[in-house]
Amino acid sequence: MSPRSASVNEELRRRSRERLLQATVELVAERGYEATTLGDIADRAGAARGLVSYYFPGKRQLLQSAVHRLMHLTLEAALEREPLPEGPDGGRERLARAIDAILGLARDRPRLMRTHMAGILQADGFVQCAEQQRLAELLRETVERYGSPEVDIDYPLLRALLMGAVVAVLLPGAPMPAARLRAELFQRYGLDWELGVPPDGGPPGGTFPLPR
DSSP states (O other), X not given: OOXXXXXXXXXXXXXXXXXXXXXXXHHHXXXXXXXXXXXXXXXXXXXOXXXXXXXXXXXXXXXXXXXXXXXXHHHHHHHTSSXXXXXXXXXXXXXXXXXXXXXXXXXXXXXXXXHHHHHHTSTTOXXXXXXXXXXXXXXXXXXXXXXXXXXXXXXXXXXXXHHHHHHHHXXXXXXXXXXXXHHHHHHHHTOOTXXXXXXXTOSOSSSOSOOX
């Protein structure tokens, strides 16, 4: 039997890593962070326990990579949904979809996203991994397509605003409605409420909409 080629081995490693990331998302969403062990993750992924340590230095880093993968896949799916956001208003539609995708994760996966944000706020901060870099590329490209003249300034600002909105949705005891936060972000960027995936019921009363 001939040995596997380097490309085949690389593909097998990629698939193993992705199974671990998917298993992490599933288990933390089901059980919570503390109740999920690395052994549990390996078992769910059908992988050897040592493989987890080979790819990730610890559970916190594994979780961040897993959630960043979920975020970039969710964002990518939103941006590539038909009809594609093209033409003169394509950049605005693209930004609206990005905002809706991230807020949607906070709304639909609260336990997972709350755990993720808590980890980011610890001393280690962002884990610089391929998944986080892909998410950053998509958001940066969205800002560029929106028409920003200062992408290096506006991309970190958008990232910070989205993180703040996610925290506000998930804040225990005093959560903000996702629709209200969407309205504020849309107002800031001059986006029509009908762009993206508007929630039922129309825009909330208050400060939105204002003349652009």
